Amino acid sequence: MKFDNRQVFMTESRRKPLRPDVIGTLVLLLIALSIALIRPFTGLAQQGHIVFASILAGLAFWIFHPANAPFFTGVCIMFLGCLLAGLPMEAVAGGFGGSALWILIPAMFFGFALMKTGLGKRIAYVILNSIEPSYPMILFGWLVIGIVLSLITPVIMVRFLIMTPIAILLADNCGLPLHSSGRSLLVISSWIISIFPGTAWMNGALYGPTLTSFLPENMRALTTPLMWAKVMGPPWIFITVVFTAVLYLALKPKDRLPVTRAQIAAIYKELGPPTRAEKYCIAIFLLMLSLFATSSLTGLTSNEIMLGGFFLLLISGVIGPGDIPTAIKWDVVMFYGALLAFSSLLEASGITEWLSPWLNLLLGVLSRSPLLFLFGVFLIFLLVRFIDITWGYTLAAFLSMSTPMLYADFGIHPLIMIMIFVAGGNLFFLDYQQPWITQVDGISHGRGWYGPHLRKASWIYFGVVLLTFLVFYPYWRLIGVL
Numbered sequence: 001m002k003f004d005n006r007q008v009f010m011t012e013s014r015r016k017p018l019r020p021d022v023i024g025t026l027v028l029l030l031i032a033l034s035i036a037l038i039r040p041f042t043g044l045a046q047q048g049h050i051v052f053a054s055i056l057a058g059l060a061f062w063i064f065h066p067a068n069a070p071f072f073t074g075v076c077i078m079f080l081g082c083l084l085a086g087l088p089m090e091a092v093a094g095g096f097g098g099s100a101l102w103i104l105i106p107a108m109f110f111g112f113a114l115m116k117t118g119l120g121k122r123i124a125y126v127i128l129n130s131i132e133p134s135y136p137m138i139l140f141g142w143l144v145i146g147i148v149l150s151l152i153t154p155v156i157m158v159r160f161l162i163m164t165p166i167a168i169l170l171a172d173n174c175g176l177p178l179h180s181s182g183r184s185l186l187v188i189s190s191w192i193i194s195i196f197p198g199t200a201w202m203n204g205a206l207y208g209p210t211l212t213s214f215l216p217e218n219m220r221a222l223t224t225p226l227m228w229a230k231v232m233g234p235p236w237i238f239i240t241v242v243f244t245a246v247l248y249l250a251l252k253p254k255d256r257l258p259v260t261r262a263q264i265a266a267i268y269k270e271l272g273p274p275t276r277a278e279k280y281c282i283a284i285f286l287l288m289l290s291l292f293a294t295s296s297l298t299g300l301t302s303n304e305i306m307l308g309g310f311f312l313l314l315i316s317g318v319i320g321p322g323d324i325p326t327a328i329k330w331d332v333v334m335f336y337g338a339l340l341a342f343s344s345l346l347e348a349s350g351i352t353e354w355l356s357p358w359l360n361l362l363l364g365v366l367s368r369s370p371l372l373f374l375f376g377v378f379l380i381f382l383l384v385r386f387i388d389i390t391w392g393y394t395l396a397a398f399l400s401m402s403t404p405m406l407y408a409d410f411g412i413h414p415l416i417m418i419m420i421f422v423a424g425g426n427l428f429f430l431d432y433q434q435p436w437i438t439q440v441d442g443i444s445h446g447r448g449w450y451g452p453h454l455r456k457a458s459w460i461y462f463g464v465v466l467l468t469f470l471v472f473y474p475y476w477r478l479i480g481v482l
Contacts, residue, residue: 020064024064024066025060032053032056033053035052036053036081047350051087054079059074060074061073071332071335072331074338087349091341093337094340095344099209099301100340103306106309107154108155109313109323110153110158112327115158123145123149125268126268133257133261133263133264134256135252143193143240146194146240149163151289155206156205156206164187167189167191170259187448187449188251188454192240192243192244195426199236200229200237200240201228202224203302206336210340211418214396215400215414216400216404219414223414223418230479231476232419234475251456284312284313284318288309339393356401356405378424378466378469385425386433391434392425393425396418400414411480411481411482413480416476426461427461429462437454
């Protein structure tokens with residue numbers, strides 16, 4: 001049989017080139033393999049090198065998602081490498097047995113119940129129906145809705161899936177043109193307010209249980225719900241209000257909002273009377289809110305209250321057997337569980353001990369001036385957020401290792417670090433920096449915000465955060481956390 005070189009060449013030429021996601025994944029995997037085999041880091045044991053390489057391999061799949069690989073792919077390769085390195089399963093999978101994940105799982109189901117029953121939409125329209133429609137009043141309405149929904153579920157995704165479609169529908173009913181500043185104002189503000197207000201209290205966003213789980217145990221004990229509200233509450237309320245006001249001034253339409261109260265009432269009327277499931281749902285949520293408010297008297301923990309509420313949703317039939325496998329994204333649960341294990345992985349493998357002097361040196365230099373510390377660490381977050389596609393969680397896990405030194409030597413409370421983590425995690429200069437951006441684009445089908453308006457909003461947020469550090473610097477000094 002004669003070998004035809006031309007046929008081989010034509011076959012090769014028809015092959016598709018490697019996609020950027022595949023190339024990026026392969027590059028990081030090769031770096032990870034090199035670290036595991038060559039062991040280039042002085043002072044880090046073989047086990048630490050393998051665990052470091054395993055984390056990097058997991059990040060490769062989380063960052064680039066080759067061939068739309070699920071998060072679980074990165075979890076598997078990271079856990080496998082850590083087990084091969086000799087770490088016990090208790091350390092590798094520690095995040096799945098921690099309290100934070102068992103706040104996350106019921107919270108996701110609460111959000112699902114809000115959407116399944118239509119209660120979330122009803123709450124939003126009840127509030128909108130009670131105000132005189134105008135751009136300022138609608139923005140105020142978003143703020144109230146964001147606060148109310150954050151009291152019911154800490155899952156930001158649920159809140160934005162309720163608020164953003166309503167904003168798009170409202171813009172459609174008003175006949176606001178595509179790419180208009182009015183449409184962008186309504187949609188961007190609804191999206192942002194579904195995120196920011198809940199950060200003011202510990203259980204108002206998943207930032208609370210997730211970021212506090214990264215802290216060493218002695219630092220975690222300092223982050224009580226009351227202390228969280230004291231340190232984080234005023235600045236995040238300030239950020240929400242000032243950002244919304246500046247966004248309104250930047251995108252203020254020339255014409256008034258073309259919608260009447262009667263039109264909003266007509267939309268609300270289409271929802272019909274509350275269903276039995278909605279009544280059960282609101283009763284359960286009110287019971288949970290009262291238990292959270294009286295937890296200091298009853299001694300009930302957040303986990304007990306959340307799991308108790310989840311039990312009531314199950315036995316009332318609000319959540320049925322068929323909802324368990326499909327109601328929430330279990331792949332995202334696995335991702336969070338792996339993130340929550342970072343601290344135990346770093347500690348058990350010796351990476352914490354090896355890396356701490358370097359982190360302490362860097363942060364120690366910045367800590368000589370409290371203002372320099374605030375702006376310096378935020379700038380580090382700003383730069384790393386362009387390559388850290390885990391939305392800042394990976395960097396937060398590493399920097400959390402320095403909180404005992406910062407607290408003991410410089411009096412910097414761990415919640416100040418979490419304030420910077422959240423501020424950096426919320427940056428959205430580029431679309432890939434926030435998972436919500438692509439999701440809003442997906443549900444809006446081009447009827448949401450206009451790209452240049454979103455870029456303008458990202459710079460407004462950046463400026464408001466810097467202003468917040470300046471304004472609250474004396475306050476944090478006064479209460480002794482900085």
